[in-house]
Amino acid sequence: MRVGFIVNPIAGMGGRVGLKGTDGVVDRAIKLGAEPVAPKRAEEMLKKFLEIHEMDVCWLTCAGDMGENELINSGVGRFDIVYVPRYPTTAEDTKKACMEMIKKRASIIVFCGGDGTARDICSVIDKKVPILGIPSGVKMHSGVFGINPDAVAKTLSEFLNGELSTGEVEILDLDEEAYRRGEWRIRLFDTALGIVEPNYIQAGKAVFERVPDEEIKEEIADHIIDIMNEERDALFILGSGSTVHAIGKKLGINKTLLGIDAVYQMEQVGKDLNEKEILQLLDKYKKAKVVLSPIGAQGFILGRGNLQLSPEVIRKIGLDNILVVATPSKLASTPFIRVDTGDKELDKLFKKKGFFLVIVGYRLMKVVRVQTNNL
C-alpha cells in the first residue's frame, strides 16, 4: 500500500501567538515567538504507527521538513521522495506534492497540518484518494482529522488492514471575508474523501452487514421524500453535506453540495440561499421543515458551515420541524448532535429538547443526544 506523507512545517505556529492561521503570516508568527509544532506531531504519529502496524508500507513523501526529515527521525528506513520543495515552503508546494503523490498512485494521503492545509490538499486531489490529517493546525474543524497523533496512527493502520471505509467528510475553514469584517465564522468549503468507520447494520443474529454509504444515503433520501409526500403543504429547506445532497439527487434537482436549497412539492424553489432569501421564503410558505446533517469533525448541525440558518431562521421554522439525517458511519464518529447558534437563548431551547430522533435509514431513527456549547 502506498501512503503519501506530507507535513506542513509551519502549520500551527500561528495559534500559540494568537494568529488566526499561519498561511501568509509565518514571518509575523516567528517574530511573535512562534516555534514549529507540526514536525513533532508528525513524528509522534509515525513512531506510534511503526509500533502497531505489522506490514511494510511504501511511503511517498517530500524532501526536507515536508516529510523526509520526520520519517527519518521516526526510524522509517525506506521511502520515496516524489517532490522537492523550494524554501520557504508555501501552499503551492503542498498542492504540487499531492499531485505527484496521486500520479505515483498513493492509496491515501496523510498530512500534518490544519484546516488550511486540508483545503489546499482537497483543492487538487478531487476526492480521488482519502486524506487523513494529523491535527496540528490553528483551526481543525474539518472531518479529516484524528483526535491526536496516536489516534491517527491507529486509524491509518486499521485502514491499511481493510477494517475501515472511505466516506465523504466536510472541509471547513475560517471565512476570510467575515474575518475581515471582524466576525469569526467557520464556513463549509468542500467535501473530501476521509476515513470513516464502516456502516455496520445488524442484519441477523450475530451477523453484521457492511453497507456502503451510498446505499444508506439512498434509504434516508427515500424516507425524507416520503415525508415530503405526506406534508405537501410544507417548504423543505435542505442543508449542506453529502447526505442531504443525496435527497436532492433522488428528487432529480441540482442540489448545491455546500449551500442551502429549498424545495416545495418536489420542485426546487431556491438555490444556494442566503439568510435574507430564506426568510423571504419562510414568509411566503407558512409551514417549513429543514433537513440537516452533522458537519465536520464534531457533528455540528448548526453553527458550523451553515450560518445562513441564523437564529431568526431557526426560530421561524421551529425546533420540532428540524429533521436530522446521518449515516450510522457518521454517528459512529460524532455520537452527539452539537448546536452552536450564537444565540444563547436559542441554544438553551436545544438543550431543553435534549435529543433528536436522527433518521439513519428508511423509517429507521436513532435517539441521539444534543450537546450545546453552553453546557
Add this chain to the structure above:
Amino acid sequence: MREMTEFLRREYEEMEKQGLTWVIKSLNGPSQPHVVVDNKKCLMLASNNYLNLANDPRLKEAAIKAIEKYGAGAGSDWSIAGTMDIHVELYKKIAEFKGTEDAITFQTGFAANAGLIPQLVGKGDLLVSDELNHGSIIDGVRLSKADRAIYPHSDMSALEDVLKDADKKNYRRIIILTDGVFSMDGDIAKLKEIHKLAEEYRAMIYVDDAHGEGVLGDGHGIGRHFNLEKEIHFQIGTFSKAFGSFGGMLAGSSDLIKFAYNKARTWLLSAAFPPHVAAANIAALDIVEKEPERVRKLWENTKYFKKEIESMGYDTGVSETPIIPVIVGDSKKAKELAERLYKEGIFALAIVYPMVARDKARIRNQMNAGMTREDLDFALRVYEKLGKELKII
C-alpha cells in the same frame, strides 16, 4: 457480464480478511458441563443450557416414549396436519407456567419474532426497540412497515424522549420491544420503568425472555421476576436454553394467540416440530416447576464465579445474570484468550467487533446449574493464569 456464483467465494473471502467469519467446532457428545469438543475434553462455558437439562434422563425418556407413540416427525405444517395433541398439551402447560391466558409454539424464538412482529404493525405505527435487542427482533422489525425508533441500550430517559416525540405524531399503535436479558452483557431489561412509561404513553410491551426463562423469577422468567406477568402484552420465549430442549413459544391473551396462529407466516408455513420435542418440553417445564433448587444452584454458581473472577481484577461489565462476560478490550487479545482457554480445556466464546464496540471485546461465560465447585475453581485458575500471561489483569 452477469455473474453467477462467484460472489459466494468473493464475499466469504472478504469477510475472512476482516476477521468476521465463524469457526465452527463440533461437540462429540451431549451438551453438559463436561463436554468433548472437536475430540477435546472441555468445560463448557458457552452453552445456553443453564439448568443442565439438555441431557437429563427424564427429558430423554419423555422424548423416547413420544417417539414410540407418535413417530419421528409431525408429518405436516402446524396449520394443516402437523399439530398433535401433545403440542396442544404443551400450549396449556406454557400458559400455566407463564401465568397467561393462552400460549402457542413456533419452530424457534427467532421464527416467533420474525413472524409475529411484522403482523402486529404497519404503516402509521411505531416500533421502539432497544439498541442491543437480539437479531431476530431486529429482523422482525425490519420486515414490518412501521416506523422504527432505536433507543440507546436501557436508556430509560431516551425511551421517554422517543415516546414523548411519538405522542406528537399521532401514531396508531406503539410497541416497545426489548430482550428480557441481554445476551452480550448479561444485564436485565429495566422492565419496571419500561412498564411505567408504556402505561403513561399508551404503548404495548413486547419482551423476548429467551435468556430469562429458567433463570429469573424462580425459573418462570422476567414477568414473574418483576411481578409484571399480566402486564406484558407479548411474551416470547424459547425451550432451547434453560429448558434444554428446542422450540419457540409465544404467551399472552387468547386474542393474541388466535391472531398469531392465523397471521404469522413462520407458523402457517412451517412444519410442526416433532412430537418428541413437545414431550421433552413438557418434561422440562415440570422439572423447572418442581425443582427450584436447580435454579438456586445456577445462581449460587453465578455469584461465586462472578465474585472470584472480579476479585482477580477482571471486568465483568454490567452482568446481572448467569451470563458473565469478561471484558478484555482489544479484539485480537480476546480471540487469543479464547484460543488459549480452549487449549487449557475451557470452551468459551470470544465476542469481538462489530458485535460489540471496538475496545470492548470480551469472552462470554455462561454459568450452569450442573457445574460443581471444582469445575468453577478449575475455570477460575485458568482465567487467572492466562489473564496474567496476557497482561489483562
